[in-house]
Amino acid sequence: MSDLITQFRESLESLDRIRAEAIFTDALSRQSPIAAVEGLIVPALEQMGAAWHEGSVALSQVYMGGRFCEELVERVLPPSDPDRKHQPRSAIVLLNDYHALGKRIVYSVMRASGYELFDYGRMDVDELVERALADRIRVLLISVLMLPSALKVADVCSQLKARGADIRVAVGGAPFLFDGGLWREVGADAMGRSAGDAVAIVAAWMKEMP
Amino acid sequence: MNSMQRVLTTLGHKEPDRVPLFLLANMHGAKELGLSLRDYYASAKNVIDGEMRLLDKYGSDCAYPFFYASLEIEAWGGDTIFSADGPPLCGAPVIRRAEDIDSLRPPAVESSPALQRVLEAIAGLKQRLADQVPIIAVAISPFSLPVMQMGFDRYIELMHEQPDRFLRLMQANEEFTVNWANAQLAAGATAICYFDPVSSTTNIPRGLYLTTGQQVAKRTLARIKGPTATHMASGRCLPILGDIADTGTAAVGVSILEDFAQLKAAAAGRVSLLGNLNGIEMRRWTPAQTELAVKRAIAAGGPGGGFILADNHGEIPFQVADETLLAIRDAVDRWGRYPLDWVRDWVDPDPS
Numbered sequence: 001m002s003d004l005i006t007q008f009r010e011s012l013e014s015l016d017r018i019r020a021e022a023i024f025t026d027a028l029s030r031q032s033p034i035a036a037v038e039g040l041i042v043p044a045l046e047q048m049g050a051a052w053h054e055g056s057v058a059l060s061q062v063y064m065g066g067r068f069c070e071e072l073v074e075r076v077l078p079p080s081d082p083d084r085k086h087q088p089r090s091a092i093v094l095l096n097d098y099h100a101l102g103k104r105i106v107y108s109v110m111r112a113s114g115y116e117l118f119d120y121g122r123m124d125v126d127e128l129v130e131r132a133l134a135d136r137i138r139v140l141l142i143s144v145l146m147l148p149s150a151l152k153v154a155d156v157c158s159q160l161k162a163r164g165a166d167i168r169v170a171v172g173g174a175p176f177l178f179d180g181g182l183w184r185e186v187g188a189d190a191m192g193r194s195a196g197d198a199v200a201i202v203a204a205w206m207k208e209m210p
Numbered sequence: 211m212n213s214m215q216r217v218l219t220t221l222g223h224k225e226p227d228r229v230p231l232f233l234l235a236n237m238h239g240a241k242e243l244g245l246s247l248r249d250y251y252a253s254a255k256n257v258i259d260g261e262m263r264l265l266d267k268y269g270s271d272c273a274y275p276f277f278y279a280s281l282e283i284e285a286w287g288g289d290t291i292f293s294a295d296g297p298p299l300c301g302a303p304v305i306r307r308a309e310d311i312d313s314l315r316p317p318a319v320e321s322s323p324a325l326q327r328v329l330e331a332i333a334g335l336k337q338r339l340a341d342q343v344p345i346i347a348v349a350i351s352p353f354s355l356p357v358m359q360m361g362f363d364r365y366i367e368l369m370h371e372q373p374d375r376f377l378r379l380m381q382a383n384e385e386f387t388v389n390w391a392n393a394q395l396a397a398g399a400t401a402i403c404y405f406d407p408v409s410s411t412t413n414i415p416r417g418l419y420l421t422t423g424q425q426v427a428k429r430t431l432a433r434i435k436g437p438t439a440t441h442m443a444s445g446r447c448l449p450i451l452g453d454i455a456d457t458g459t460a461a462v463g464v465s466i467l468e469d470f471a472q473l474k475a476a477a478a479g480r481v482s483l484l485g486n487l488n489g490i491e492m493r494r495w496t497p498a499q500t501e502l503a504v505k506r507a508i509a510a511g512g513p514g515g516g517f518i519l520a521d522n523h524g525e526i527p528f529q530v531a532d533e534t535l536l537a538i539r540d541a542v543d544r545w546g547r548y549p550l551d552w553v554r555d556w557v558d559p560d561p562s
């Protein structure tokens with residue numbers, strides 16, 4: 001299997017859709033769709049995220065690869081498919097900024113990994129707090145690009161806490177990559193360095209949450 | 211030595227009297243004048259006064275009349291969103307559909323009030339500084355500008371899926387960037403900082419850079435009538451440092467995400483390096499951490515010249531305290547004097 005993951009990953013990185021699709025189709029002939037997604041797509045995207053973080057894969061490859069995987073997953077696991085994970089209610093948001101690519105990549109990779117989540121688009125602090133409470137969100141993924149926006153996560157976390165929300169917040173985006181201590185300072189529960197990390201964080205939380 | 215001599219000496223890969231410092235705290239000028247960022251950038255006079263005060267207070271080795279990246283987008287018909295506590299950002303894309311590119315015309319520098327304001331600021335600074343202190347002006351590269359013109363996601367798709375339109379967009383942008391950079395040089399700028407982070411290996415693989423960003427840079431820099439430095443805005447560049455040098459640039463702004471000693475070895479007399487302080491982390495630095503960061507950068511980059519100490523993004527966040535900027539200045543005074551004899555025996559107390 002690990003050979004196949006490597007081959008699949010290489011075909012994504014070189015934007016070879018035909019080869020990627022062939023490998024995925026072959027996997028589907030031997031296992032259920034959810035098993036193929038979890039055994040092939042999720043690890044390949046996680047590896048690409050980690051490789052981006054250490055500098056050997058570029059963002060354009062992560063983006064194009066994630067988008068393509070999302071299409072593949074969409075085909076075999078339609079949104080209402082009961083095999084999609086039973087997960088805590090989750091949402092992703094771009095806080096305060098106007099640069100949506102980071103959020104878009106994380107959203108693609110989450111969906112390509114079989115997760116369903118609300119896409120809140122861009123929101124400011126008050127709007128986000130109200131919406132997360134109204135939707136009874138348990139896992140909130142926040143993406144930012146600018147430092148002032150990263151600092152505003154502190155307001156989101158303290159307001160959610162003050163209102164007694166049972167919610168965990170994971171953050172990501174450039175300011176958190178450059179200052180490894182920032183996520184704790186703003187009161188988040190976790191920080192991810194790549195879109196793959198978002199999947200790993202939510203998977204770990206799922207085990208802990210009723 | 212004055213700042214100009216210091217900078218020219220290091221760019222010639224020789225050791226000046228001390229490590230030059232580019233303290234690129236352009237937004238702090240608004241703080242000095244007690245103005246909001248919106249008001250500050252609304253008039254050239256403010257930026258001239260602000261930059262002069264910053265030079266006085268922190269003794270940086272350059273003036274930096276960079277307003278904000280989205281200013282170029284204003285010239286293309288877009289708008290800018292201001293906020294109280296951070297850099298102005300560009301609003302909705304000016305290229306809404308890929309087909310818009312087919313009829314895209316580069317705006318004239320003369321007809322943009324925003325660009326004229328920058329030219330006025332450069333001319334005012336030149337009048338005050340003569341040739342004592344270099345004036346570093348900014349042009350966003352034709353290859354990186356589309357992120358603001360059309361959004362990053364759609365730009366990546368364009369690059370991969372519509373090569374002809376991509377080339378058409380580069381033609382229009384190259385025309386604009388060349389005119390804009392040359393107008394700034396004519397107004398009195400000493401050099402152009404060519405911001406090209408999309409070319410960074412953080413964003414695209416080397417293979418794609420060689421056929422896109424590097425070609426654009428070669429064509430564009432050849433037409434800019436003055437010296438240039440290429441900035442990756444804290445994106446990675448170690449695997450392409452030699453390729454960037456081949457574009458004819460004099461210096462490269464590198465990233466804290468890569469090992470500075472390795473970057474220095476790769477640059478080896480071919481290009482100078484600009485770096486390598488972490489501007490985001492700087493917000494939380496104590497005086498001791500500040501001194502250590504400066505020592506680390508000087509130890510790795512200083513020997514032999516070819517090095518200017520700066521933050522790794524080309525813009526220090528608004529949130530960084532004045533005390534920290536002063537501590538950087540003091541640390542350079544203390545540890546940046548050539549010859550850098552202390553470097554040989556220095557052991558990093560916390561290598562990681």
Ligand code: B12
Pocket residue numbers: 052059062099101102103105106141142143144145146147148170171172173174175177178191192193194195197198277278279280296297298299300350354355357358362405406407408410412413442443444445446489490522523525527
């Ligand atoms: C390319 C670039 C540019 C380009 C294009 C920018 C753009 N997108 O609009 C240009 C040259 C135009 C530019 C301009 C500016 N830039 Co710029 N730029 C960059 C650079 C190199 C990459 C930014 C980028 O878009 N990356 C792509 C996104 C998708 O990456 P990402 O956010 O990191 O997301 C990934 C991970 O972090 C993670 N992730 C993201 N969100 C989440 C969420 C969760 C929950 C998880 C788990 C993971 C996760 O997954 C993503 C995919 O792997 C960064 C530095 C860097 N090395 O990252 C600076 C950077 C973003 N720029 C910065 C700034 C300040 C600016 C300007 C405001 C400067 C100015 N004064 O004008 C302008 C703003 C432009 C605008 N839009 O108005 C700062 C922002 C921080 C700060 N100091 O406030 C940065 C971080 C540089 C720095 N080190 O300080 N820039």
